[in-house]
Amino acid sequence: MYPFLEALVAALILIGAFFLLVGALGLARLPDMMRRLHGPTKATTLGIGALLIASMVYFAAVRGSFSIHELLITLFLFLTAPVSAHMLAKAHILRARAERDRLPATGTATGWATLDSGHPKGE
Numbered sequence: 001m002y003p004f005l006e007a008l009v010a011a012l013i014l015i016g017a018f019f020l021l022v023g024a025l026g027l028a029r030l031p032d033m034m035r036r037l038h039g040p041t042k043a044t045t046l047g048i049g050a051l052l053i054a055s056m057v058y059f060a061a062v063r064g065s066f067s068i069h070e071l072l073i074t075l076f077l078f079l080t081a082p083v084s085a086h087m088l089a090k091a092h093i094l095r096a097r098a099e100r101d102r103l104p105a106t107g108t109a110t111g112w113a114t115l116d117s118g119h120p121k122g123e
Contacts, residue, residue: 003062012054033092034099041085049074081122 026039056070093100 002061005057009054009058009061012050016047016050016054019043019050021047023047034089037085037088041081045077045081048077052077054108 013028020043023042023044026043027036028039030039052070052074056067056074059070060066078100093103
């Protein structure tokens with residue numbers, strides 16, 4: 001394999017490992033659920049994406065043919081992680097009354113959560 005490709009794969013692996021470590025530390029160390037949600041959705045997604053791209057480059061250089069599996073996994077991950085994080089945050093807002101009451105008004109008849117019970121605040 002060419003030295004440039006080896007350096008690229010090594011750099012992508014190191015970047016991926018760094019972001020995975022940062023995401024895991026964020027998940028373990030941040031104080032509440034809403035802040036803890038950023039660890040796996042932001043940093044860990046970038047880490048896994050870098051590792052998958054490193055795998056794609058490595059096997060393309062070794063085998064001489066492009067494999068689309070890693071690319072599809074990366075695209076699926078980048079599309080589903082923000083959606084799942086959004087749904088988790090909305091569910092948390094719906095379930096945590098104390099945090100829901102601290103949020104600013106939305107300016108509409110419905111609240112911030114995915115399901116508005118129709119009850120005014122405080123009930």
